[in-house]
Every structure is written in C-alpha cells, then in structure tokens.
Amino acid sequence: MPTLSESSSKDLLRRHGFALLDERIVTTAEDAVIAARGVDRGNGVVAKLCGDAIAHKTERGLVRLGLRGDQAVGAAAQSLLDAATTADGDVTLLVAPMLRGNRELIAGVADDPQFGKVVMLGIGGVLAEAIADVVFRLVPLQPLDAQEMIEDIAAQKLLGPFRGEPAVNRQHLVDTLMALSAVAQLPEVVSVDINPLIVVDGDPIAVDALIEVR
Amino acid sequence: MSALARSAEHMQALFDPAGVVVVGASTHPGKFGFVALHNILASGYRGGVFATNLDGETVLGIQTAPSIDALPPGPIDLAVVCTPASTNQAILRACAERGIRAAFLTSAGYGEAGEAGLQQQTALIQLAEELGILVAGPNGQGLVSTPSKLCAQIVAPYPPQGAIGIASQSGNFVSSFQNWAVGSGIGVSRSVSAGNAAMVTVADYLAFYASDPETKVGLAYVEGIADGRAFANGIAEVTAHLPLVLVKGGATEGGQAAAASHTGALAANDRIFDGMCRQLGVSRARTVEEAFDAAAAFATQPLPMGPNVAVLTTAGGWGVVTSDAITEDRDLVLMALPDDLRASIDTKLPPRWSRSNPVDLAGAETRDTIPEVMELIAAHPDVHAIVYLGIGIQSNQAKLTRSGGFYPDHGLDRIVAFHERQDARYAHAAHDLSVRYAKPILTATELAVADPLNPGPATVRETGRYCFPSANRAVTALGHMYRRSRYMQRRGLSS
Numbered sequence: 001m002p003t004l005s006e007s008s009s010k011d012l013l014r015r016h017g018f019a020l021l022d023e024r025i026v027t028t029a030e031d032a033v034i035a036a037r038g039v040d041r042g043n044g045v046v047a048k049l050c051g052d053a054i055a056h057k058t059e060r061g062l063v064r065l066g067l068r069g070d071q072a073v074g075a076a077a078q079s080l081l082d083a084a085t086t087a088d089g090d091v092t093l094l095v096a097p098m099l100r101g102n103r104e105l106i107a108g109v110a111d112d113p114q115f116g117k118v119v120m121l122g123i124g125g126v127l128a129e130a131i132a133d134v135v136f137r138l139v140p141l142q143p144l145d146a147q148e149m150i151e152d153i154a155a156q157k158l159l160g161p162f163r164g165e166p167a168v169n170r171q172h173l174v175d176t177l178m179a180l181s182a183v184a185q186l187p188e189v190v191s192v193d194i195n196p197l198i199v200v201d202g203d204p205i206a207v208d209a210l211i212e213v214r
Numbered sequence: 215m216s217a218l219a220r221s222a223e224h225m226q227a228l229f230d231p232a233g234v235v236v237v238g239a240s241t242h243p244g245k246f247g248f249v250a251l252h253n254i255l256a257s258g259y260r261g262g263v264f265a266t267n268l269d270g271e272t273v274l275g276i277q278t279a280p281s282i283d284a285l286p287p288g289p290i291d292l293a294v295v296c297t298p299a300s301t302n303q304a305i306l307r308a309c310a311e312r313g314i315r316a317a318f319l320t321s322a323g324y325g326e327a328g329e330a331g332l333q334q335q336t337a338l339i340q341l342a343e344e345l346g347i348l349v350a351g352p353n354g355q356g357l358v359s360t361p362s363k364l365c366a367q368i369v370a371p372y373p374p375q376g377a378i379g380i381a382s383q384s385g386n387f388v389s390s391f392q393n394w395a396v397g398s399g400i401g402v403s404r405s406v407s408a409g410n411a412a413m414v415t416v417a418d419y420l421a422f423y424a425s426d427p428e429t430k431v432g433l434a435y436v437e438g439i440a441d442g443r444a445f446a447n448g449i450a451e452v453t454a455h456l457p458l459v460l461v462k463g464g465a466t467e468g469g470q471a472a473a474a475s476h477t478g479a480l481a482a483n484d485r486i487f488d489g490m491c492r493q494l495g496v497s498r499a500r501t502v503e504e505a506f507d508a509a510a511a512f513a514t515q516p517l518p519m520g521p522n523v524a525v526l527t528t529a530g531g532w533g534v535v536t537s538d539a540i541t542e543d544r545d546l547v548l549m550a551l552p553d554d555l556r557a558s559i560d561t562k563l564p565p566r567w568s569r570s571n572p573v574d575l576a577g578a579e580t581r582d583t584i585p586e587v588m589e590l591i592a593a594h595p596d597v598h599a600i601v602y603l604g605i606g607i608q609s610n611q612a613k614l615t616r617s618g619g620f621y622p623d624h625g626l627d628r629i630v631a632f633h634e635r636q637d638a639r640y641a642h643a644a645h646d647l648s649v650r651y652a653k654p655i656l657t658a659t660e661l662a663v664a665d666p667l668n669p670g671p672a673t674v675r676e677t678g679r680y681c682f683p684s685a686n687r688a689v690t691a692l693g694h695m696y697r698r699s700r701y702m703q704r705r706g707l708s709s
Contacts, residue, residue, distance in 0.1 A: 106480075114442035115486050122480065134480045136489030138446055144704055145493055152492060 001190050001212045005052045007094060009211040013192075018179035019172065020206050023096035025050070032077035033070045035095040043098040044068040049080040051091040055210070066098055099207060102163050103199040106134070107176060107206075109184040109192035117184040119177055121149050123158060124196045139184040146177035166202035173204050188213045215444070216343065219418040222425065224348035228316035229359040229404050229422075231291030233262035234366060235314070237282065237305055238297035239273045246320050246368040247296035250356065251276065254294070257365035257372045262288045282308035292316045294356065294366045299323035299334060302352075303341055310345040317342070319352035320368055325410040326353050339412050354409025355385030358392070360402060361428050367407070376401020377430035377513045379423035379456075381416045383408050387435040387461070390502045391509075397666070399675040400510040403428040417448030424455040431512040432456050433505060437463040439487075446490050453495040454707060457512040457698050460496050461505045462487060495701040497694040503683075504690055510680035511691040515654040517699040520598035522549035523692065524591050525572035528579065528604030532685060533572030536601055539689040545700070546693055555594045562586050575604075581636070585643035592647040592655065599654045599696070601688050605640050605681075606661040606670025608633035613668070634669040641673035648679075656692060658682035 004012065007025050014020055024035035036045040049062040057063045062083060064076040077093055084091045106124035111117055115138055122134030135152040137145045150170055153159060159168045176197070183189055190212040197204045218224050234254060240247035251265055251274055264285050267278035279285045282293075282305065293309050295302060299321045309317055324335035335352065342349040350357065356367025360375035369385065373395035382388045385407035395402050404423060408416050416436050423429040432452055439445045452458050462484075491498040497512075499505035523540050525548075527533040540548040551571045559573065562583055568574035573591065575583065584604075591597055612633040615626050622630075641657065648655040662671040662681035674681035682688035702708070 112442065112483070112486050114439060114483065115446065115490065116443045118486050118489065120480060129480060132480060132485075134485060135492075136486045137493045138443075138486075138490055148492060149489075152489075 001214055003052075003055050004211045004213060005054070006048065006050045006057075006209060007092065008052070009192075009209040010206075012186075012189075012211060013179065013183060013206070013209055016179050016182040018176065018183070018206065020209075021096050021099070023094055025092050025094055026077075027092055029074050029077035029081065029093075032093050032095050033074045036067065036070075036073040039095060039097045040068075041097040041099075043100050045073060046096050046098055047073065047076050047080060048094045048096075049084060049088075049091055050094050051084070051088045053087060053089050054091070096207075099198050099200045099205060101198040101200040101205075102165060103158055103168070104128075104196035105168075105173075105199065105204055107180060107194040107197050109139070109180055109189065111190050117189075119149075119180050119184060121153065121173075121177060123153065123155050128195070139181050141177060141181040143174055143178060146174040146181075149177060150174070165199070168199055168204060169202045176204055176206075183211075190214050215418070215448075216339075216413045218343065218346065218348045219414040220421065221348070222422070224315050225422040227291040227314075228318070228348060228350060228357065229364075229426075230362045231261055231316065231364070232289040233264060234259065234292045234294060234364070235264040235266065235282065235285060235290050237266050237293050237295045237309075239265035239267045239276070239278050240296070241267070241271050241273055245296070248273065249368045250294050250296055250320070250366060253356075253365040253367060253370070253372065258363045259365070260363050262290065264288070264290055282312055282314075285312070290314050292318065292366070295319045295321060296368070297321060299331075299352070302338060306338070306342055306345055306347055306349075310347055314347065316348040316350065318350045318354065318356055318366060319409070320354060320356060321351070322353045324352045325412060335410065335412050342413060349413045350406065351409035352412060354407040355388060356407060358402060358405040360404075371396050373405070374399060374401035376403060377428070378402050378433050378509050379420070379426065379429035379431065380405035380433045381408060381419035381423070382406070382435040383411065383416055383437050384435055384463070385409070387502065391433055391506055394502070394506040394510075397663070398506075398510060398680055399678075400506075400513055400680050403430075415445075415448070417445055417452070420452045420456075420458065421448060424452045430456065431509050432458040433460075433509040434458065435461045435463065435505075442487070442490070446494065449490075449494050449496060457509075458496050459499055459505050459508045459512070459694070460491065461499050461502065495698060495705075497698055499694070503687065507680070507682060507687050507691040508694040511654070511656065511695055512698070514679050515648060515656065515695065516652045517702075518599040518654050518692065518696050519699060519703075521545055521547040521696055521700075522596055522598045523547065523689075524549060524551070524594075524597045524600050526575075526584075526588055526591060526600055526602045526604075527572050528575050528577070528584075528607065530568075530574050530576065532603045533568070533574045536603065536685040536689060537572055539686045540601075543689060543693040545696055546689065549596065552594060552596050555590060555597075558590050559587055562590070584636075584640050585647075588640075588643050588655070589647055592651045592653055597653065599692055600644075600656070601685060601692065602640075602644055602655055602657050603659070603685055605644075605657050605674070606637055606659045606665075606668045609637045609669045610661065610665070613665070637668070637670035638673040641670060641677055641679075644674070645677035645679055654692065654695060656682055656688040658685045658688040660684060 104124035117139035238247040365372040373392040612630040671681040
C-alpha cells in the first residue's frame with residue numbers, strides 16, 4: 001500500500017486538528033540554513049530528506065540530528081540533497097527543531113480486518129513493540145474514550161511528573177487522539193504511525209508521521 | 215442481521231412459548247430426543263408438552279404423533295428439534311403449517327461440518343426466513359427459561375430462577391455457568407447455547423435480554439467473532455441497559471495486519487477486543503469463575519458509587535491479602551480509615567483492634583460487635599464498598615463440637631446454638647446494611663464451597679446474596695462493579 005511522504009502525512013494530520021512541530025520544507029541548502037535559524041529551540045535542528053518514494057529514512061542515513069550553526073546545517077543539507085537518487089523522484093528537505101524529552105509515546109491508526117479502523121496509544125521508543133503497553137479503541141472516538149485510553153496505559157508513572165519534567169498534558173493527548181480519530185475516518189487512510197510522540201515539557205509532540213493510503 | 219433474530223415476538227416464542235413440541239422424541243434414554251423431553255417435563259414446564267416419534271410410541275407418558283401435522287390440538291410456539299439434519303427442511307415447513315414461530319435445532323452436521331454442511335445450513339436458514347420461523351442453533355445444547363420453568367436442553371442442570379441472562383457460543387460454558395448458579399443459589403433468567411448461531415447470534419440474544427424485564431445482567435461466552443464491527447454495534451445496545459460480563463476464548467489468528475506499520479504490528483486482535491470492551495462498558499472476565507462472580511455481584515448487589523473499599527475482618531492475615539488484592543486492582547482504592555470513623559469504632563472495641571483499614575477486630579469482638587461495626591463503616595459517606603471476612607468461623611467450630619463426642623454435655627448445646635445464630639446474624643447484617651445504605655457489602659469465605667451447609671454461607675444464600683469463595687475473587691468482582699459504575703456515571707447512564 002502506498003505511503004504519503006512525511007510532509008504530506010503531516011499536512012493531512014494538521015488539517016484535521018493535529019498539533020505538530022514547527023518545521024519548514026525547503027529545497028536548497030541555503031534555505032535550510034535560514035529555516036534552521038527560525039525553528040531552533042536551543043537544541044539545534046534536525047534535517048531530513050523527504051519524498052513520496054522515501055519511507056525508511058533512517059536506514060538510508062537520510063536523517064541528520066543535532067545540527068548546530070549555519071555551517072553544520074548547510075553542509076548536512078547539501079549532502080542530503082546529493083544522496084537523492086533518481087528513484088526517489090522529487091525530494092525536499094525538512095528542517096525541524098531538535099526536541100529534548102525523556103519520554104516517548106506511540107500513537108496511530110490501523111485498519112483491523114474484523115473491527116475496522118482503530119486508534120492506538122502506547123508507550124513508545126525502541127522497545128515499544130517488546131513492551132506492548134498499548135491500548136486501542138474503535139473509531140470514531142468520543143473525548144471520554146480518549147481520556148480512558150490514557151488511563152488504561154499500564155505505565156501510569158511515565159505519564160506523571162518524570163525526571164524533572166512535568167506530567168504529560170492529558171488534554172493535549174486527548175486532542176491528539178481525537179485528531180487521529182478524525183483522520184482515521186477518511187476512507188483512503190489505511191494506517192497512521194506517529195512514532196515517536198516525544199513528551200517535551202509535558203507536551204506530546206509528533207516528530208515523525210507516516211500515513212498509508214489506498 | 216436477521217430481522218427474525220431481533221423480533222421480540224419470535225424471541226418470546228423461543229423463551230416463553232405457550233407450548234413446546236419435541237421433534238424426534240426417543241424411547242432410548244441415551245438419545246437427545248429422550249433427554250430433551252425428559253428435562254422439559256422434569257423442570258415442570260408450565261405450558262403444553264407435545265412430541266413426535268416416527269412410530270408414534272409413548273415416551274415418558276407423552277403420547278407422541280408420527281408427524282407434526284398429526285399432533286393433537288393446542289397452542290405450540292417452540293419446536294425442539296432432535297432429528298438428523300437431512301430431515302429438518304421438511305420439519306420446518308410442517309412447523310410453519312402448525313403456526314410454530316421458533317425452533318431450537320440440536321442437530322449437528324451443519325456449518326461445523328465442512329463445506330457441504332455449511333451449504334445445508336445456509337439453505338435451511340433461507341427457508342426459515344421465508345417461513346418466518348426463528349431458528350436457534352443448529353448444533354446447540356438448548357435453552358432454559360426459568361420464568362416459564364422451561365428446561366429445553368439436552369444437558370443438565372436446570373438452574374434456579376434469577377436475574378442472569380446467559381448466551382454462549384459453547385454449550386458447555388452454559389452448563390458451567392448454570393452449575394455455579396445451582397451451587398451458589400444465584401439464579402438465571404434465560405440461558406441459551408447459540409450453537410452455530412446460523413440465524414441468531416450471541417449479540418442477538420443479549421439484545422433480547424437488554425429489553426427483558428426478567429434479566430438484569432448479561433453473561434456471555436464468545437469465540438471467533440467473524441464481524442467484529444457488527445458485534446460491537448450489537449453489544450453497544452446491550453451495555454446501555456445492562457451490565458454485561460463476557461468471556462472470550464481463543465486469540466484469533468490473522469487479526470494482525472501485515473505489519474508495514476508499528477501500529478499494525480501492535481494491533482493484535484485480542485488487544486483490540488479488549489479496547490472494544492472498555493469502550494462499550496463490557497466487563498471482560500478471563501475465566502468462568504471470574505465471569506460468574508462478577509455476574510452474581512451485579513445481580514445481587516448495588517453498584518459502588520466510588521472506588522473506596524473498606525475491609526472488615528476478624529483475622530489479620532486475611533485482611534493483609536485482601537488489601538494486596540485491592541491495591542493491585544488498577545481502579546479500587548484501599549481507603550485510609552477516616553478519623554471520625556476510627557473514633558466511632560473505638561467506642562465499640564478495646565484498643566487492640568487495628569485502628570486502620572483493614573478494620574481487623576483481632577478477636578476483640580463480643581456478641582453485637584460485628585453488626586455494629588459493620589453499620590458504622592457502611593454508614594460513613596466516604597466508604598463506597600465493604601469486603602467482609604470471617605463469616606462461618608464460629609459455625610465451623612460448632613460443627614466439630616457437635617460431632618466431637620462431648621456434645622451436648624458441658625454446655626456445648628448452648629454454645630453451638632449461639633455460634634450458628636451469630637453467623638446467621640452476620641449474614642443478615644451484611645445484606646440489610648447493604649440495602650439500607652445502598653452500598654455493596656461482599657461476604658467471602660472458602661466455606662462457601664468447602665462446607666456450603668455452614669450457617670454462615672448458607673444464610674448468605676438465603677438472603678439472596680452470593681457468598682464469594684475467596685476474598686480475592688470478591689475484590690476482582692468489586693473491580694468489575696466499580697468500573698461499570700464509573701462508566702455509567704461518566705456517560706450519564708442510569709442503572
């Protein structure tokens with residue numbers, strides 16, 4: 001099944017009320033430098049090469065993290081553009097702030113053969129599938145369903161105040177799940193992966209998003 | 215979905231028929247056609263009983279007719295069909311001629327028996343739809359309907375009358391639930407083995423129970439749900455009206471989407487089913503016992519209006535383990551004992567009682583202590599539920615005293631009578647205070663199963679309550695009750 005590019009995925013989510021990171025799409029290394037100055041929150045920026053035909057950026061080294069200063073951004077941007085192959089088709093550069101948060105969540109949409117569209121929320125990170133602390137609800141969600149999904153996560157301690165960071169903002173998480181429910185109701189949407197959903201100062205922020213469509 | 219399966223009139227014909235015919239009644243006591251007729255007669259069914267038998271023999275005193283059209287006059291709404299699958303189309307036609315509106319088919323050889331059986335089943339249901347006959351089963355063990363004193367099933371037992379409505383994809387699960395009903399005295403309103411559920415599904419039966427004044431709780435076993443979305447839609451109608459306790463067997467293969475996405479990889483069928491249960495307010499139980507415990511609690515106790523649990527115990531260790539169970543429940547709270555409640559209990563007991571929750575009387579109780587302390591706890595506005603432990607101990611000693619060779623001398627007759635009277639008092643106190651203060655008071659002791667005749671658990675049963683076989687099982691049931699209560703409160707549903 002085809003996937004939307006990261007930027008198209010995020011556009012679709014944004015249109016349905018999903019709060020996303022402040023990030024810029026550019027096509028040249030010069031514009032990447034300007035964009036980085038605009039979005040940097042003090043932790044540097046991340047630059048990624050995006051295109052409809054590119055699904056697994058990390059495996060191909062198309063994600064550059066922790067870029068600080070004009071020179072680092074410009075060099076990374078140019079090497080990403082140089083790495084594009086003809087098979088990748090049209091490509092763009094995505095420039096976003098680096099986020100610092102100790103907690104990662106995962107959220108998404110799946111189309112189950114028996115139950116149809118479902119929304120998921122869980123504990124994210126590299127161990128997400130092994131831990132499998134995830135909960136589901138059938139689409140469409142009511143806000144109360146979203147609230148109860150958050151309550152059903154087993155690792156409630158991860159959602160409270162944690163290592164000097166405030167508790168997860170549950171209302172923002174409810175809003176995130178309701179936006180996913182809205183996107184899930186689009187007939188062409190097959191799956192959505194928000195992974196990771198990093199908790200920054202208590203706010204769940206989507207760093208990567210991938211949407212499968214039919 | 216079949217319109218017949220949602221027709222109140224046809225469901226009424228199935229569960230409260232004016233008359234029943236056993237089609238294929240047998241003289242051989244090992245055959246289903248004999249057992250079905252036997253069980254209908256043995257349970258004292260209040261309507262007319264008819265039977266067919268190819269040779270027109272008399273079976274259990276019933277003069278059978280060789281065919282349905284040859285039956286004597288009288289109203290018949292339900293046919294219990296115990297004949298081979300090949301004869302059933304003709305039987306359904308004859309039933310329609312006679313005005314019969316519902317049939318329970320015990321016959322095997324349909325959808326469970328491969329492609330040919332499935333085709334036969336499809337053809338049979340199509341015919342039944344044309345004839346306007348509701349078909350339950352096929353390949354099911356039958357049904358029970360206590361308001362009509364009807365035991366139209368090919369297995370035992372016949373459970374006592376009560377408020378639990380059972381629907382199951384497995385006939386043996388029906389028997390398991392019914393056995394618990396017999397043992398505990400917590401009765402059943404309707405009960406049905408859905409068999410292949412060719413026309414009427416478990417969700418359809420539950421939808422009928424939701425509108426049935428005889429049924430206050432649904433109890434269901436399901437496996438292999440083909441259309442999850444349709445099931446969810448059906449269940450949503452039920453849980454708006456009734457608490458529903460559900461056991462699901464078998465984690466379905468193939469529910470896992472081709473895992474191009476992380477979400478897909480994590481979307482195991484059972485997790486989605488679990489989420490559906492939470493979303494619809496279904497109390498999902500892992501085992502038969504857990505399911506029956508929860509259903510019995512819903513059927514006999516008021517719902518707790520909040521999470522705070524107080525434990526009243528006559529012995530320390532029980533209280534500790536019960537506290538662990540309450541703490542391990544995600545939603546229940548082992549409440550701190552309020553200062554004013556501690557002060558009022560202080561007036562009833564010498565200082566060696568625990569002075570905290572669990573309220574451990576530590577052997578300091580005298581004749582009136584337990585009912586009085588129980589009332590102080592039940593009356594406190596912060597307490598939402600009570601688990602009471604220790605019932606039956608005195609009667610247990612009384613039993614040994616009676617048989618010990620010294621009875622009735624040495625004043626043993628008086629002490630035995632006192633002990634047994636006390637346990638009965640405690641059972642009545644738990645019931646009466648629960649009603650007066652509209653709070654659940656769950657009584658638990660292993661004597662409920664280890665020695666059911668002990669006056670403690672026996673009196674709990676007499677009051678119409680369920681005596682839980684252990685404190686852990688009581689706490690698990692209480693968790694289900696609290697979650698149901700919270701679900702309804704949050705959604706503005708009334709019980």
